[in-house]
Amino acid sequence: MDPVLHSLLSRHSLGGKHLSEPGPDDAALALMADAALHAPDHAGLVPFRFIVVRGEQRQRLAALFADAARDAGKDASGIALDAERALQVPVTVAVMARIDPGHPQVPAHEQWCAVGGALAMFLQAAHALGYAGKMLSGHKVRHPAIQAAFCAPGEMLVGWVSLGTAARPLKASPRRLRQADVLQPWA
Amino acid sequence: MDPVLHSLLSRHSLGGKHLSEPGPDDAALALMADAALHAPDHAGLVPFRFIVVRGEQRQRLAALFADAARDAGKDASGIALDAERALQVPVTVAVMARIDPGHPQVPAHEQWCAVGGALAMFLQAAHALGYAGKMLSGHKVRHPAIQAAFCAPGEMLVGWVSLGTAARPLKASPRRLRQADVLQPWA
Numbered sequence: 001m002d003p004v005l006h007s008l009l010s011r012h013s014l015g016g017k018h019l020s021e022p023g024p025d026d027a028a029l030a031l032m033a034d035a036a037l038h039a040p041d042h043a044g045l046v047p048f049r050f051i052v053v054r055g056e057q058r059q060r061l062a063a064l065f066a067d068a069a070r071d072a073g074k075d076a077s078g079i080a081l082d083a084e085r086a087l088q089v090p091v092t093v094a095v096m097a098r099i100d101p102g103h104p105q106v107p108a109h110e111q112w113c114a115v116g117g118a119l120a121m122f123l124q125a126a127h128a129l130g131y132a133g134k135m136l137s138g139h140k141v142r143h144p145a146i147q148a149a150f151c152a153p154g155e156m157l158v159g160w161v162s163l164g165t166a167a168r169p170l171k172a173s174p175r176r177l178r179q180a181d182v183l184q185p186w187a
Numbered sequence: 188m189d190p191v192l193h194s195l196l197s198r199h200s201l202g203g204k205h206l207s208e209p210g211p212d213d214a215a216l217a218l219m220a221d222a223a224l225h226a227p228d229h230a231g232l233v234p235f236r237f238i239v240v241r242g243e244q245r246q247r248l249a250a251l252f253a254d255a256a257r258d259a260g261k262d263a264s265g266i267a268l269d270a271e272r273a274l275q276v277p278v279t280v281a282v283m284a285r286i287d288p289g290h291p292q293v294p295a296h297e298q299w300c301a302v303g304g305a306l307a308m309f310l311q312a313a314h315a316l317g318y319a320g321k322m323l324s325g326h327k328v329r330h331p332a333i334q335a336a337f338c339a340p341g342e343m344l345v346g347w348v349s350l351g352t353a354a355r356p357l358k359a360s361p362r363r364l365r366q367a368d369v370l371q372p373w374a
């Protein structure tokens with residue numbers, strides 16, 4: 001199979017506990033961002049931004065994750081697990097959306113599609129560069145202290161991409177639908 | 188450069204008037220749909236579906252586009268131009284979204300990200316297979332007769348992907364932002 005198609009059809013998400021060093025360096029992250037900028041984006045609004053968390057900053061992210069887990073009523077082991085999520089991942093990239101709900105030409109849902117396209121291309125480029133990762137979201141993206149730590153005015157935190165080197169082979173997760181379920185002739 | 192990265196960084200949208208025969212055949216469309224199913228998709232909801240319009244069906248699409256243009260108050264040449272959009276493109280694929288606004292785990296905006304990721308991968312696979320194309324939306328996606336012709340209950344028409352063979356070289360459109368604008372360290 002063509003190497004490009006093979007790459008597109010072999011990417012699978014891999015969670016933080018299966019990611020080890022190294023994570024993508026500056027050059028790799030720049031290529032990934034460039035790929036994100038090639039996603040379809042009606043009117044070229046670029047309604048997204050990536051924020052890189054790595055090295056010592058992981059302690060700060062872990063503390064925020066622990067606070068959010070505590071405020072969500074998790075017990076000590078749940079809190080420790082959430083903090084560990086930030087610490088064990090080589091590189092975490094926060095995905096920010098900047099949606100203009102009153103844009104005259106581009107409805108908000110199309111701007112969200114552009115964010116999702118950018119995210120897909122960002123992860124696809126990571127895969128092409130030999131890295132693995134996974135998008136993480138959940139209740140903590142709405143925690144006030146976490147939002148304050150990431151969001152510029154008008155921005156919304158979508159979630160975080162965990163990035164590193166696969167510590168085990170990528171595995172396809174079971175699919176609810178196959179191509180024939182999502183591709184049909186016009187009736 | 189690695190062929191996969193080269194592919195990711197060389198896709199550009201190409202509008203219908205620059206697309207000629209052939210468009211993607213069944214095998215190519217199946218690979219494109221498979222790629223779409225590899226986009227990040229929280230909880231595997233697959234909130235999208237593709238509907239293929241080609242051959243004689245283009246006349247039916249052209250008539251719908253003409254009706255929508257007429258209802259939007261366009262003049263005769265505007266109406267003819269919109270109809271021509273459907274006729275001249277080898278393959279048009281309608282992109283449908285199925286958003287569950289009350290999903291307990293996955294907010295609607297994450298489902299829209301999954302739709303956008305699927306669309307990006309669909310177009311990326313088309314590029315890898317040697318085809319070009321562009322997403323088209325605009326007011327006509329909200330025209331009642333067009334919605335009736337495409338949407339199953341609970342579905343929303345996002346737009347159409349025009350697909351064919353590039354009749355002129357792909358050209359990067361001027362970018363508002365570069366990678367350094369969308370990739371920043373955590374401050």
